[in-house]
Amino acid sequence: SEVSRDRVEDxxxxxxxxxxxxxxxxxxxxxxxxxxxxxxxxxxTEQDSAMKKLAAESSAAASGSTNLGALLKAKLDNKNAE
Known part of the structure; x- marks a missing residue:
């Protein structure tokens, strides 16, 4: 079925x-x-593009951070900026 990932009878x-x-x-x-x-x-297709965008944003934000504290701080800063 091309309607949904789930099984659709009718x-x-x-x-x-x-x-x-x-x-x-x-x-x-x-x-x-x-x-x-x-x-x-x-x-x-939409889900794949969203996942690629998220992966690119995550790798860009975490590329310079090596410890857990820095990663959490970067994530909080991103959340506060939005």
Whole structure:
């Protein structure tokens, strides 16, 4: 199922005709004039980009810190700045 990571028996229980959704195009069949969409692929792509961003921020903040106290102070400073 391309609706969710969880098992979905019937998509009609989650969405009704006319509902607006955000999805990723995963296949275009020009011969049969069919477009396949995936909500799951969109969610996974967004999650992957968020994890990469978080990892980059974490490594940049912790690159010069070597002890636990310095790491905690940097984390608190980031939290207070937000």
């Amino acid at each position: 998509m009609r229980t989650h969405y009704k005709e006319g509902d607006e959704i955000e999805a990723m195009i995963i296949n275009v069949d020009r011969k049969n004039r069919v477009i396949n969409l995936s909500i799951k692929a969109k969610d996974m």
